[in-house]
Amino acid sequence: MCLGIWWCVAPSASGQEDIPVAARPEPPEPPITYWAEDTLDIRPDADADADACLDQFRWEPDRFAVEIHPSTEPGVYADVRFPSPLPSGTAETDTVHAEWYAARDQHSGVVRPAPVYVVVHESGSDMRVGRLIASSLPPLGLHGLMIQLPGYGQRRSERLDRDDLPRMIRQGVADVRRARDAAAAIPQMQSGGIGLQGTSLGGFVATLVGSLDGRYDAHVLLLCGGDLYG
Template identity: 45%
Template sequence: MPKRLFTLVILWLALVSFPANARPADLSIAIGKSFPAIDTLADIEEHDADARACLHGLCWPRTEFSAEVETPLQGRGDALVRFPSPVTTGSDKNDRVAMQWYAARDEQGHATKAPAIIVVHESGSGMTVGQLMAKGLRNQGFHTFMIQLPGYGLRKEGSRKTDGDLFLLRIKQSIADVRRARDAVAALPLVDADHIAVQGTSLGGFVASDAAALDSGFDSVFLLLSGGDITDILQHGERESAEVRKKLEASGFGGDQLPKLVNPIEPLRIAHRLNPQRTWLYSGIYDNVVPLKNGIALAEAAQLAPEHHIRMSANHYSGVIYIPYVLNHIREGIEASIRVD
């Protein structure tokens, strides 16, 4: 992605997002406190045997837990939210989820009550697009929570090698973390829990689609540069997809082993459980990382109407120029859903 193009989008967000008198959101009512939460993951009700088997592999026993709010990392939101992952990997560092909270503000810059969006970042180590989306959606009037996926940010472990088995475990953990994040967010002050959405980009889109398909926990779902048939994407996709393929092949998960590895997390197995009236997919026509055909496959599996599958004249990187449009479109989609409710 051209640096100049990315810089222009960031500048646009900076110019239109913050009034001259804006100041940091005051979350003193939350920082330093712990808020009790409970898993609301619904019982599995699924007639299709394959989908039911997939769901059993992704769900976890419901329990009570706590969402703890801490002071933010410098330049990374207004607060930091921590809670235990429902899936354990044997690492205390990785198994404690971290979310960057960007608080919705009123015209005076004070934190205010508003709906929330869980933002799931892309595969880049800097989580740059995820943070860009979180900031942009906050500026659309929502509380946003950019969740740091396993192995990223505060959960990163420098000495742990990622092999095929750990890859699968971390994706399963990511899906569970995103769904539990919904319940952690619902327990926080200022969050209007009547509408909590999820937005995911690229890798985050795969995770978000599976997390949203577990049950009806999320009120709206927005998937950017994502799709279905992970095996096909890894076998034929370029750039990031090719890099993942090489790493998996090096650890013995190439050829016939690849479909067996990724089948437990394949979105197409459960995409029919997404609400087609409240799910939107944004695909790049010239995307060579997650090709358009894979976006179409997911849209068809989820039975999305044409107006819910937006096709952008872009590839996986130049799609950044559409972010201002996507941000506005997400706000309009949530507002429409709230009016229906």
Template identity: 40%
Template sequence: MMLLLTLRRVLVSGCALLLCSSLATADTYTARDTLGPLHDDRAAAARLLERVYWEATSFELTVGPSELADEGDAVVRYPSPLPSGNSRMDTVAMLWFKARDASGELLDEPAPAVVLIHSMHGRLLFSKTIARAFSRQGLHAFIMQMPGYGERSEPGMSGVVAVFENASQAAADARRARDAVAVLPQVADGPIALQATSLGGFIASVAASLDDAFNPVMLALTGGNGWDVLHKGDRDALAARRRLAEYGYTGDTLRERLDLMEPLHVAHRLDPDRTWLYSGRHDTVIPPANADALAEAIGLDESHHRRLNADHYSAILQLPVLIQEMVQLVRNADR
């Protein structure tokens, strides 16, 4: 036990030293929130919006070098607009994969940007794959680490549980990400896109529903009705339910907590002309019924709800085609 505690202290100290080293060489920018007053006549939506809202203010962000080869070209850090009191959780980190040309060289001119919200898996492999592809296609890609992941992880704390307990913070962080990205000189003027996968799609659906900050919004392998997903979905969904149960989240306690940040309460606020949903016909983690519920709540037509002949995992085989489509959606956004 003493050996484990010593190793943990060494790892935490090492992470702290790396963070301090990165900040010492970081560039600093000043941004300002563009989030305005939020209103909705639907009671459930109004309650959710109240949980995520914060007063707009100026904030500083830093851009420092990435310490790990698989984490992009730089790390952008900024304060969470809804701090929890945990300093580690309250500093948002985004992995920046910079836009490159066909030969792999960094672009000299400003380029469009996409904020990505990752799935429940700690290594963020799916989002990193998409981010690298966006980068090679001349887009800046920023993977926002949700509470409990990456630099925001806590020893002994499950990432899924951390997102569950800090869902309103995660959604607010994602919305502020847009304003952080927009001030970077390498990012072109115009819309900032949002792409999210699986668990990240639940958070992104809420963040994009706050206002019209993101264009386009591209949601993959996600849906609505979190309670239903946790109790009918298998594999990742089942693993998440079991992990939440270990922390005492079962029955009415789980249902009530999920309802506080249920995407279906606010999905009607998303613009169906600027939102795309990619779901799997054979997905057993996020069943088709849950994807359909989200699509219906948004008001998506068939051209904006792409049903893939895949499950939650085999969808990766169609990723090259989907990435090309998403790149065009970003480039075609009204700039």
């Protein structure tokens, strides 16, 4: 029942001409590198306190590499990697890892051009809900790109503790915002819009990301309520 929501909020095709499936062979031996450009555009806020808050998420836009590596995770097409725009100095967390659940042609099985949702997982260490949502997208004709937040998956580090949480959230917000531009650089993700989905912890992160500059085409937030304002 819940999966039906994706049809309603799927990023719409942007008028780009779809590339024939036959022109999309499986990628060559990885890693494959694409180059992306940051499109971050956080406008100044008239309220000084609000602008100071936004300033924590600003970085100097840059050109960055997006690498496609093989994945050993079941059902994951590839491990997408790119540098965090707000590095912490901890090597394990400063490379962003994203699990790519690929939309494929029903007949040939070839990965095909399709819209994509960037998925931000919950606080559980196994990221089970995030993976469930991301893996549910290909049957609906969408790519799923699940970002591993700092401290999760391949970004775990023994040097992190509870005191690092505010910094990790800040870095995670920046990583998810940059993920939009990383996805835009991948040819198979250039045939439609780029949406953002977050659950629980991921919902809070996605809410912050969506408030920065509105570059994602659609937002789906689950189980991230709370009287934050009050």
